[in-house]
Amino acid sequence: xxxxxxxxxxxxxxxxxxxxxxxxxxxxIGGALPGITPTVAVALLLPxxxxxxxxxxxxxxxxxxxxxxYGGSISGILINTPGSAGAIATALDGHPLARQGRxxxxxxxxxxxxSIGGIFGTICLLLFTPPLARLSLRFGPxxxxxxxxxxxxxxxxxxxxxxxxxxxxxAIGLWISTIGADPISGAPRFTYGSFELQAGISxxxxxxxxxxxxxxxxxxxxxxxxxxxxxxxxxRFRHMLKFIFSRPVLLLRSSIIGVIVGLxxxxxxxxxxxxxxxxxxxxxxxxxxxxxxxPEGVIASETANNAMVGGSLMPLLTFGIPGSPSxxxxxxxxxxxxxxxxxxxxxxxxxxxxxxxxxxxxxxxCMYVMGTIGARFFPKVLEIKDRYxxxxxxxxxxxxxxxxxxSLLDLAVTAGCGVLxxxxxxxxxxxxxxxLGIILGPMAEQSYWQAMxxxxxHGSALVYFFExxxxxxxxxxxxxxxxxxLLREFRLRRSMATP
Amino acid sequence: xxxxxxxxxxxxAVVLCVASAVLxxxxxxxxxxxxxxxxxxxxxxxxxxxxxxxxxxxxxxxKYWGQSLVVxxxxxxxxxxxxxxxxxxxPDGYTLTAIVLPNIIYQPRxxxxxxxxxxxxxxDQIGTLTVLPNAVFVPIDSPFKTWDDVVKKAKANPGTVTAxxxxxxxxxxxxxxxLESAANIDLKRVTYTxxxxxxxxxxxxxxxxxxxxxxxxxxxxxxxRCLGLASAERYEYAPDxxxxxxxxxxxxxxxxxxxGVPRGTPADIVAYLDKGLQAMAKxxxxxxxxxxxxxPISYLNSQQTQSLIDDFIARxxxxxxxFE
Numbered sequence: 001x002x003x004x005x006x007x008x009x010x011x012x013x014x015x016x017x018x019x020x021x022x023x024x025x026x027x028x029i030g031g032a033l034p035g036i037t038p039t040v041a042v043a044l045l046l047p048x049x050x051x052x053x054x055x056x057x058x059x060x061x062x063x064x065x066x067x068x069x070y071g072g073s074i075s076g077i078l079i080n081t082p083g084s085a086g087a088i089a090t091a092l093d094g095h096p097l098a099r100q101g102r103x104x105x106x107x108x109x110x111x112x113x114x115s116i117g118g119i120f121g122t123i124c125l126l127l128f129t130p131p132l133a134r135l136s137l138r139f140g141p142x143x144x145x146x147x148x149x150x151x152x153x154x155x156x157x158x159x160x161x162x163x164x165x166x167x168x169x170x171a172i173g174l175w176i177s178t179i180g181a182d183p184i185s186g187a188p189r190f191t192y193g194s195f196e197l198q199a200g201i202s203x204x205x206x207x208x209x210x211x212x213x214x215x216x217x218x219x220x221x222x223x224x225x226x227x228x229x230x231x232x233x234x235x236r237f238r239h240m241l242k243f244i245f246s247r248p249v250l251l252l253r254s255s256i257i258g259v260i261v262g263l264x265x266x267x268x269x270x271x272x273x274x275x276x277x278x279x280x281x282x283x284x285x286x287x288x289x290x291x292x293x294x295p296e297g298v299i300a301s302e303t304a305n306n307a308m309v310g311g312s313l314m315p316l317l318t319f320g321i322p323g324s325p326s327x328x329x330x331x332x333x334x335x336x337x338x339x340x341x342x343x344x345x346x347x348x349x350x351x352x353x354x355x356x357x358x359x360x361x362x363x364x365x366c367m368y369v370m371g372t373i374g375a376r377f378f379p380k381v382l383e384i385k386d387r388y389x390x391x392x393x394x395x396x397x398x399x400x401x402x403x404x405x406x407s408l409l410d411l412a413v414t415a416g417c418g419v420l421x422x423x424x425x426x427x428x429x430x431x432x433x434x435x436l437g438i439i440l441g442p443m444a445e446q447s448y449w450q451a452m453x454x455x456x457x458h459g460s461a462l463v464y465f466f467e468x469x470x471x472x473x474x475x476x477x478x479x480x481x482x483x484x485x486l487l488r489e490f491r492l493r494r495s496m497a498t499p
Numbered sequence: 500x501x502x503x504x505x506x507x508x509x510x511x512a513v514v515l516c517v518a519s520a521v522l523x524x525x526x527x528x529x530x531x532x533x534x535x536x537x538x539x540x541x542x543x544x545x546x547x548x549x550x551x552x553x554x555x556x557x558x559x560x561x562k563y564w565g566q567s568l569v570v571x572x573x574x575x576x577x578x579x580x581x582x583x584x585x586x587x588x589x590p591d592g593y594t595l596t597a598i599v600l601p602n603i604i605y606q607p608r609x610x611x612x613x614x615x616x617x618x619x620x621x622x623d624q625i626g627t628l629t630v631l632p633n634a635v636f637v638p639i640d641s642p643f644k645t646w647d648d649v650v651k652k653a654k655a656n657p658g659t660v661t662a663x664x665x666x667x668x669x670x671x672x673x674x675x676x677x678l679e680s681a682a683n684i685d686l687k688r689v690t691y692t693x694x695x696x697x698x699x700x701x702x703x704x705x706x707x708x709x710x711x712x713x714x715x716x717x718x719x720x721x722x723x724r725c726l727g728l729a730s731a732e733r734y735e736y737a738p739d740x741x742x743x744x745x746x747x748x749x750x751x752x753x754x755x756x757x758x759g760v761p762r763g764t765p766a767d768i769v770a771y772l773d774k775g776l777q778a779m780a781k782x783x784x785x786x787x788x789x790x791x792x793x794x795p796i797s798y799l800n801s802q803q804t805q806s807l808i809d810d811f812i813a814r815x816x817x818x819x820x821x822f823e
Binding site: 039040043046047050136137138139140141180181182183184185186187188191193194195196198199200202264265266315319320321322325326328329330331332335336337338339340341342343344405406407442446449450453454456457458 | 702722
């Protein structure tokens with residue numbers, strides 16, 4: 001308790017509060033820009049924190065991390081170009097909402113969801129770090145494998161209407177994820193002698209292609225007049241607040257999913273938001289409205305990816321294992337200041353750790369203020385004529401794709417995925433399952449082979465994959481995810497057959 | 500034929516002018532080097548061990564190289580992308596590459612036949628700041644108390660001890676092969692794609708051994724125990740940890756953090772960078788920073804780094820065949 005108070009004392013001073021504002025601005029802008037992932041945004045600010053006292057450095061970087069996970073949703077909602085991988089699921093409903101003239105509503109859902117998730121994650125971080133970090137250790141390779149499968153089973157609900165097309169789309173995504181060096185043997189797959197392809201297709205360039213480029217190509221192909229009016233007035237704020245807070249179960253479930261996925265290195269914001277989105281759709285009374293502009297989809301996804309922030313810091317602070325790439329940069333910031341992330345951090349560096357953890361509260365508040373004000377002004381982007389929007393977004397997207405690691409191949413990937421996305425869209429395929437396949441393919445493949453090696457050393461693979469408690473839970477979730485939409489479809493058809 | 504004569508004279512003059520301009524430009528380039536910020540290519544991801552190393556050097560580059568250092572991350576294919584970029588950059592001293600040995604020795608050797616790519620000879624070594632002996636870790640509550648316990652169990656029940664490596668055909672993979680061969684045992688290899696997921700599974704008790712380097716002795720001292728270090732003698736920064744050699748398994752293997760430039764970089768620029776790096780390695784503040792990162796300084800100059808490479812290739816050619 002005394003530590004907490006001391007932490008508050010450090011925190012509420014002009015410098016840290018200024019750093020939080022600065023970090024939040026950098027985070028929101030970086031998050032919204034395609035290609036600047038939250039990790040890159042945090043790393044960009046890292047050099048500026050050299051020479052700062054360690055607590056100040058962490059506070060600034062933490063604010064960037066938190067805000068960037070929210071910022072991705074802005075571009076996702078407005079122009080269907082998720083600024084970060086965590087915002088892919090957000091765009092699935094956020095952009096349709098924007099097209100219906102409800103961009104402000106979508107942005108309000110996003111900022112409220114993000115803030116609630118962020119606060120929830122921070123509370124867990126303060127209160128339950130040791131036990132939750134121990135939980136993360138119980139996720140071995142078989143658990144990670146089943147988590148990936150549970151994630152993949154979301155395609156059943158994503159594409160209930162046309163299941164076979166969903167499976168084909170996911171298969172395309174899984175295939176794309178196999179391009180490059182085999183993670184287990186190192187053998188090249190589909191690389192055709194190119195060392196650049198050895199590295200595989202990275203997620204961000206592919207994502208920018210499938211969402212941003214495809215969207216712009218569609219806009220060129222089907223010009224629509226600018227009728228997307230967005231002035232919904234001030235009454236919307238109260239209305240949406242009521243809408244959001246009348247769904248405590250959705251908020252709680254999404255937050256918990258975010259924290260748990262955040263605990264696991266190798267499963268990041270995109271997986272957290274997709275699983276949360278899939279769960280929201282599964283329990284929804286009107287699952288078919290998801291993907292058409294259901295605000296619950298936006299809330300589910302955004303709540304989860306910000307709750308993930310707190311989760312990803314728990315194994316870092318307890319064991320020195322970063323739960324996400326951004327947490328790894330924070331590991332670096334700690335190490336550079338001569339602190340060892342791990343159990344003794346909580347003992348020896350209380351004066352740094354508590355202000356850092358507590359700083360997420362003002363950071364979220366700052367983000368909330370900026371996001372709520374922004375929700376009124378960001379939709380103005382939609383009033384810009386398509387002929388200005390399309391070239392600017394195309395340029396921004398290609399710059400973003402190149403910026404990831406300065407590779408020309410990534411530009412080709414973005415362009416190629418954009419065209420592929422257009423073709424698939426024209427043939428009535430959905431793109432979300434493709435991206436889901438790209439995200440989950442490597443996780444499923446690697447954890448499968450890891451689990452098989454371990455099972456081979458210890459005896460039976462059957463026991464190893466099917467008898468561990470967390471595995472059983474994940475398998476049950478998967479079964480429910482697969483069977484429920486099919487059952488619903490079956491009932492629907494029967495009721496249509498018997499008039 | 501006066502006209503032709505004058506034409507050829509003009510040509511001569513032009514050629515001379517251009518040549519001298521080029522030469523002069525080159526000379527001035529080396530003389531006022533560095534006149535703009537220097538880039539360093541990090542072929543691994545942001546926040547990773549090599550990235551942190553490069554950024555730590557970046558903090559001191561103004562002081563010792565007179566220019567700031569801009570870190571460029573080009574990760575992918577275990578470093579292949581970044582090393583290719585770095586090796587083929589303009590050899591003008593403005594593009595450095597963060598070098599990790601023996602990664603850049605393994606990589607060209609295990610590359611698929613017929614695929615173009617950099618060779619270890621494409622780099623001139625500026626110097627090595629840190630030499631980290633490879634090491635084997637177990638969770639803190641593991642029943643394995645010594646390396647000998649592992650060897651005994653692996654001999655009694657071949658293939659039942661699991662050993663996690665951080666990537667296929669990388670340094671930890673090579674280290675595993677050397678350990679198996681020297682101890683005459685058979686471990687079950689579990690391949691990861693990075694340190695964090697592997698460490699989670701080792702600390703969580705899913706995998707028995709983690710193959711890594713001495714860096715983790717400091718950074719993971721509350722969660723993992725080190726069973727042995729692959730150094731020739733006891734490592735000065737962890738004198739309590741026995742070497743593999745003294746435990747009867749003769750393996751000496753390490754991982755480095757250093758800096759290189761594309762071959763063909765003017766000798767005076769290499770010398771300038773070498774001198775600056777050497778001075779940086781002696782800076783107490785830099786030393787402290789590096790210790791904090793788990794990268795205590797064990798400086799090797801340009802020449803010594805090159806002989807480390809030559810020695811490694813001479814000793815381990817059998818490994819390259821085994822990788823294929």
